[in-house]
Amino acid sequence: MRLYADAHADTFYEAALQGHDPARDDSPLHINLARMRAANQRIQVCSVFTPARYCGNEATAFAHRIIDCIDANVSARPDAFAVGESPRGQPSPIVLIPWLEGASPLAGDLALIDAFYARGVRGIGLTHNHRNEVADGCGCAEPRNGLTRFGRALVERMEELHMAVDCAHLPQPAFGEVMAMIKRPPCISHTGCRALVPITRNADDEMLRAIAQRDGFIGIDFYPGHVLEHAFAQGVRRATCDDIAAHVMHAVNVCGIEHVGFGSDFDGFADTCENLRHLGDLPNLERALRARGLNEAALERVFGLNLLEYLERAIQSPGGHAGGARPVSAGHALS
Numbered sequence: 001m002r003l004y005a006d007a008h009a010d011t012f013y014e015a016a017l018q019g020h021d022p023a024r025d026d027s028p029l030h031i032n033l034a035r036m037r038a039a040n041q042r043i044q045v046c047s048v049f050t051p052a053r054y055c056g057n058e059a060t061a062f063a064h065r066i067i068d069c070i071d072a073n074v075s076a077r078p079d080a081f082a083v084g085e086s087p088r089g090q091p092s093p094i095v096l097i098p099w100l101e102g103a104s105p106l107a108g109d110l111a112l113i114d115a116f117y118a119r120g121v122r123g124i125g126l127t128h129n130h131r132n133e134v135a136d137g138c139g140c141a142e143p144r145n146g147l148t149r150f151g152r153a154l155v156e157r158m159e160e161l162h163m164a165v166d167c168a169h170l171p172q173p174a175f176g177e178v179m180a181m182i183k184r185p186p187c188i189s190h191t192g193c194r195a196l197v198p199i200t201r202n203a204d205d206e207m208l209r210a211i212a213q214r215d216g217f218i219g220i221d222f223y224p225g226h227v228l229e230h231a232f233a234q235g236v237r238r239a240t241c242d243d244i245a246a247h248v249m250h251a252v253n254v255c256g257i258e259h260v261g262f263g264s265d266f267d268g269f270a271d272t273c274e275n276l277r278h279l280g281d282l283p284n285l286e287r288a289l290r291a292r293g294l295n296e297a298a299l300e301r302v303f304g305l306n307l308l309e310y311l312e313r314a315i316q317s318p319g320g321h322a323g324g325a326r327p328v329s330a331g332h333a334l335s
């Protein structure tokens with residue numbers, strides 16, 4: 001059976017803040033355990049997002065609070081969830097990979113990375129929309145500040161640790177500076193294609209090619225505002241799975257079929273595409289991709305295999321970890 005893997009969702013952020021239980025069928029979350037199992041989901045990259053109002057110690061503590069929620073879910077349902085790196089040879093539980101969205105929890109202090117690594121964090125989105133200690137984010141009016149000295153040191157340290165360098169939300173010039181220095185495969189965990197929807201948040205073709213050339217991964221997201229121009233303006237039709245499929249096909253045409261998958265961003269927004277209201281609607285996206293010409297082998301790649309293989313290339317532990325859901329130490333919360 002085809003496996004499903006998701007490079008970005010805010011489910012555990014929402015669970016931590018709203019008290020929702022992802023294991024319950026009646027939770028209002030887009031992603032829950034029953035839908036994950038129905039989709040044959042094997043990997044969920046779990047966004048550890050920190051709102052812009054938190055900085056310094058507060059950002060660090062907030063991020064650990066989200067990871068506490070991931071750990072609590074693993075403890076409560078060890079049959080369902082495990083924090084790890086790869087599900088190879090491991091039909092269940094579903095592997096959860098904590099992943100910082102924005103580097104602000106590091107508070108400009110590289111030494112803080114070790115505590116996050118010890119808790120299973122295996123990727124960092126360098127910026128969110130705002131400027132942080134690493135660079136200008138894509139929401140800055142005119143992003144012009146590239147990587148700071150800290151940003152460069154962070155990318156170097158992440159490469160030493162085999163953490164995935166995630167360039168979602170990262171505009172030029174910082175994006176190009178990361179590409180110039182990076183030696184391991186990078187990713188854009190959740191994005192649309194700028195060629196179809198021309199906003200700074202979306203990746204242009206040059207960025208898509210740069211990621212593919214470095215054997216990286218592009219996750220197309222399900223946020224209407226990224227896949228349909230002016231999606232929320234009055235009089236504009238609702239976005240659908242076909243809009244997402246158009247972005248997948250564009251990315252495949254630019255990058256090749258081996259480098260494209262999904263980074264849903266589920267539970268990170270409220271207004272969904274019309275026929276992709278939650279993970280349970282995934283068959284609608286499959287139909288849209290088939291209608292655009294993807295065959296079963298290509299669907300297998302896009303739905304999960306590409307992300308699984310990318311993670312094996314990018315985050316396999318330097319010590320030669322052979323795969324399988326590996327327990328990582330928990331309980332190092334700073335808050």
Ligand SMILES: [Zn+2]
Nearest residue numbers: 101168169190
């Ligand atoms: Zn995001």
